[in-house]
Amino acid sequence: MKYALLDRGDRLSRQLCEQFHTLAKDKGFTADDNSPDVVISIGGDGTLLQAFHRFKHRVEEVSFIGIHTGHLGFYADWKKDEIADLLELMKTTEPRKIQYPLLRVEIQTHSSSAVYIALNEFSLKSEDGSTFVAGIHINDEPFETFRGDGIVISTPSGSTGYNKSLGGAVIHPSLEALQITEMASINNRVYRTLGSPVILPKHHHCDITPDPEDELAIGIDHLVLEMSGVRSIVCKVAEEKVSFARYRPYPFWNRVREAFIGSGKS
Ligand code: NAP
Numbered sequence: 636m637k638y639a640l641l642d643r644g645d646r647l648s649r650q651l652c653e654q655f656h657t658l659a660k661d662k663g664f665t666a667d668d669n670s671p672d673v674v675i676s677i678g679g680d681g682t683l684l685q686a687f688h689r690f691k692h693r694v695e696e697v698s699f700i701g702i703h704t705g706h707l708g709f710y711a712d713w714k715k716d717e718i719a720d721l722l723e724l725m726k727t728t729e730p731r732k733i734q735y736p737l738l739r740v741e742i743q744t745h746s747s748s749a750v751y752i753a754l755n756e757f758s759l760k761s762e763d764g765s766t767f768v769a770g771i772h773i774n775d776e777p778f779e780t781f782r783g784d785g786i787v788i789s790t791p792s793g794s795t796g797y798n799k800s801l802g803g804a805v806i807h808p809s810l811e812a813l814q815i816t817e818m819a820s821i822n823n824r825v826y827r828t829l830g831s832p833v834i835l836p837k838h839h840h841c842d843i844t845p846d847p848e849d850e851l852a853i854g855i856d857h858l859v860l861e862m863s864g865v866r867s868i869v870c871k872v873a874e875e876k877v878s879f880a881r882y883r884p885y886p887f888w889n890r891v892r893e894a895f896i897g898s899g900k901s
């Protein structure tokens with residue numbers, strides 16, 4: 636098996652990386668940063684986002700595994716003291732491939748068009764923090780004119796990230812959908828938005844038309860791009876999916892409970 640390893644860069648993650656390489660060599664695995672079968676991240680969910688973006692050009696070929704250096708995460712669901720167990724399972728067991736939907740974002744400016752893929756979400760704000768204004772269309776029909784701090788469009792697995800902080804719903808990643816959440820919309824007699832999160836199925840799309848004069852801060856997961864001259868943004872569920880290699884069950888709702896509710900025992 637060929638694997639690539641990416642760590643958060645802190646001392647513990649780097650130590651665990653060394654440990655992984657040593658144990659993996661004993662098992663006959665080969666480190667390969669160019670064409671790995673499996674990509675392992677050591678750090679947190681944020682590190683897995685980085686690993687995803689490093690290898691998204693091979694998203695149809697690779698499976699991801701996340702090792703968390705702290706608490707268990709949503710993508711990083713192995714603990715730091717379980718590396719030997721994980722490698723033994725990688726050697727002896729065929730994993731289940733769990734696939735999660737991704738978000739496709741196409742951004743058109745006066746002079747260019749670019750496509751981005753997000754694992755968690757896409758966010759849109761004014762670059763200088765001023766009020767952001769944009770027209771929102773759903774399936775080519777005008778829906779609302781948004782005025783406020785910004786907009787987040789998330790995947791189901793990203794629904795527990797930025798989206799949840801904005802009051803969005805938590806969506807099970809087996810549902811192929813995207814969710815639009817507002818950041819502090821201005822609602823008065825003049826400006827009106829729906830005011831609640833909207834969930835679109837795979838065959839729908841959402842278009843955002845900001846003022847092309849505006850300087851925008853565009854977030855794609857952990858990445859931030861500054862852009863001007865944006866004429867339109869088309870968001871839809873991507874055709875491709877991300878795969879995670881699962882060697883043991885860790886149901887999504889258990890992860891949600893562990894992260895946000897706890898065991899309930901005092
Ligand atoms: P960060 O600001 O250093 O950390 C953001 C936190 O979000 C970390 O605790 C991270 O977990 C956690 N996280 C990442 N993906 C998640 C998911 N799908 N469900 C639940 N929690 C998740 O940034 P980062 O580590 O580079 O991660 C970027 C992500 O941060 C963005 O994609 C966005 O979802 C989130 N974010 C949230 C807010 C907010 O809630 N107000 C604002 C900006 C960005 P780990 O500690 O395990 O890495």
